[in-house]
Amino acid sequence: MMVSRRETLRLAALGTAAILASHPVAASAASKVRIGVLRFGTVSWELDTLKEHKFDATNGIDLEVVYFAGEDATNVAILAGAIDMIVTDWLWVSRQRSDGGDLTLAPYSTAVGAIMVKEASLIRTIADLKGKKIGVAGGALDKSWLLIQALARRDHGLDLPATSDVVFAAPPLISEKAIQGELDAVLNFWHFCARLEANGFRRLIGAEDAEKALGASGPVSALGYVFHDKWANENPDAVRGFLKASAQAKDLLARSDEEWLRLAPIVRAEGKELAKLRDRYREGIPRRPVAEEAADAGRLYRVLAVIGGEKLVGSTPEMAPGTFWQEPPK
Template structure:
């Protein structure tokens, strides 16, 4: 049989019809995580259990050196989602960004001192250096400042606020160059194993201002413009993440898989971190209670925490309900 060009084209076309069509790439979400943080554990659980494939999306986790780096990456559009506090998101909205937040956790920052420190009150930090692992606008820092105001000191003004990488700040605290250090959760869970102790928490400050026990202070933050254009992808991620949190709330075997990522120095701290994470899961969030907490913060000494120029209420559309 003589093979003509027409015959070859026909054979190629017939073969193409018998081959499976190339699969469309799954929509991808870029997630800014901190190496030892709750979002990184949830992302790893999603990946390990195949929940991303189950819900029809792909993930690109991007590990950040510190919470402030993740916040900057989100604002710059380098990542699509991070875990942060909603008070920071509210502040960014006031500065003109289009961020929104889906609150789902109460894992508050802590004010940490050396275990042998004689300091018992924030008033003792006047004129001394406090290291901040985060940005000056973090909600945890605002709440700890509110606690200081209740004791008679504005830590941001009367103490010397300093920012650096977590490693540098820990070294400075160890050398006695810092009086105290503000750390995001779960750093406080390992303090007693590293010669440090927790003096105060943002959660205690929120409760003192009237927020109910178990009220969410953090959640997933996204750019609203990205969310508007990728609503299904975001919804699919939220569904997978909720499933991962549900599994982590009960399944010890999944925690065993995460242990090497958690920085827990021993069994007791591993159990503590796991227990605090589980206790910090918040299923329902009431924006009215968030408004009340914001009002209590802005009412402190004429809005001193916000430079005297706080908005009268939280920005409209701040909270996203998955």
Template sequence: MQRIIRDTKAFRLRTPVISLSAVLIRRTIFRSLLLVVFLVGLFLGPGMAAELPHLRVGALAKGSVRWEMTILKKLGLDTKYQFVLDVVPYAGKSATEVALQGGAVDVIVDDWFWVARQRSQGVLLTAFPYSQTVGGVVVPKDSPIQDLPDLQGKKIGLAGGPLDKSWLILRAVYLQRYGSDLQDLTETVSVAPPLASVQLERGELDAIVQFWHFIARLLAKGKTRQLVSVDALMRELGLSETVPLLVYVFPEKLVRQNRQLVQNFIHAVYEAKQYLLDHDEAWKEIADLVRAPDEKTLILIREAWRKGVPRRWDAETFANLERLFHIMRRIGGKRLIGTEQIPEGTFLKEISF
């Protein structure tokens, strides 16, 4: 190989003559630059030294998702896990669904049946557990209704409508126990959750199928009682454990392109959940969001929420979800599910706890 430098003796750098004053000036400038860099880094802080990715969560303006997100922000967990949380409030569930599908937000909370239905229609979404607390059946405290057969001939308010999962699970249990569809034996009306509670208290309804936090508010007043919870109904259907019905929903594209961001978000929200599990005082910080009129109501809502925090997400969970899917499909039909099997990818299984 040809040598580029044949004579090393001839290849010599001439060292320029620099005065002492010039050396001192250069040292002063260098030290000044170091000081500027240090001060800029101190001012910006570690979280702002680099641009962090933003993650937009679409949440109901008066919903429980905002409770967790508020605690997450207060604890600085988004910064800890290297993202910036942006909460975008919406008035209703359908608005969050449209926002997610339109790319206005990155995450919402919905039920996983909706995710399965969307995937069956080619909309690639995927789910990770949010809560396994859904609701139950509530009756007036002095009501003669003591068990499910007593609901026959009664007027029942459905806070979530005729395809609400709590109502479908109740129908499935009744069918399994007695061989009849409760829908054929009762008068049902779809009522908005707040109005359902009011009408039950007024005696305009004999029973309501209500969401969990509205149930807590009713029970705090002492004028009603819970006939049965959806948790108990699911166990009666043969599930070995209570499974999550509500889930965080992500576009599959986001998971593929930025799995680390999604994983960091999940770590952050579950750390926020743990904080709400361990610290009673944290609930006083979000009391305004919870909108509890008194401490008794706040405690009941707190304990109901804690009961619903998912504890596992593994093969047994997926097997129970599969069982529930087929039970619900028999009751709700194609209108509810839209597919005969849970589409592959409905659940984000790669991340577990």
């Protein structure tokens, strides 16, 4: 959900006093990193691995994970200074920078959603979605939905919102309705798609396919670890230490099936479903230089700005400089 800077700061004034009171922030504690995440989000899988194997201590940081009920709450908390880091997308970061903020992003995952259909479905291409009932998670301004719309218009002259019956709902409900056969196709977040794949569905087209077709030269992180430039400049060892710990956790999850079995209760999956989530997570590990990702994100931003308009990006037609964090030389 997109939250304007003005609205976010209003919420901060009303709602963050309790956060600050219950979690006092130590001043410039270079070894301390406080990250706000959703309790049941996929980021918690990586952070649990990081803490379980003490990768934070190995890299000279003390990571504290603070759980929130929703994305808006994490956005409010970081703008209010209640935490050091969150996970969110580069569109929001760019908009904050365009409005005068100093948030920046280090890539976390390139995993993105896909349009899913049942294995036996006669839908084989985007063009076949014309006249069909499509469930979409994330709302009308979801990046994946906008990119797939842009591709449908360019390659097939197809305006999906105008020619299809589009239903927006929460990700779990979208998946449930798909399984029940009430929707012809669904666009959901990557981990919901992976669960559907394990239960009789196939990918029609992934958002990563749309990204490449629309100008990206490789995978672009949909989400990143987001923090303030000022905090990073004051705590360079903390930033480097956290990113090294994150990379070590990713490396373990990339090569150890046993680690995924340990995580199974947290992932809330087993058997084929756990294996599919594992495989899709591994595919989403960023492996390109940050500069390349930033350049491709800039290209995609221009596509999104055209189709999403000011409701998505505000009045800025270009991604704000500094949206992707570049580690300064030591």
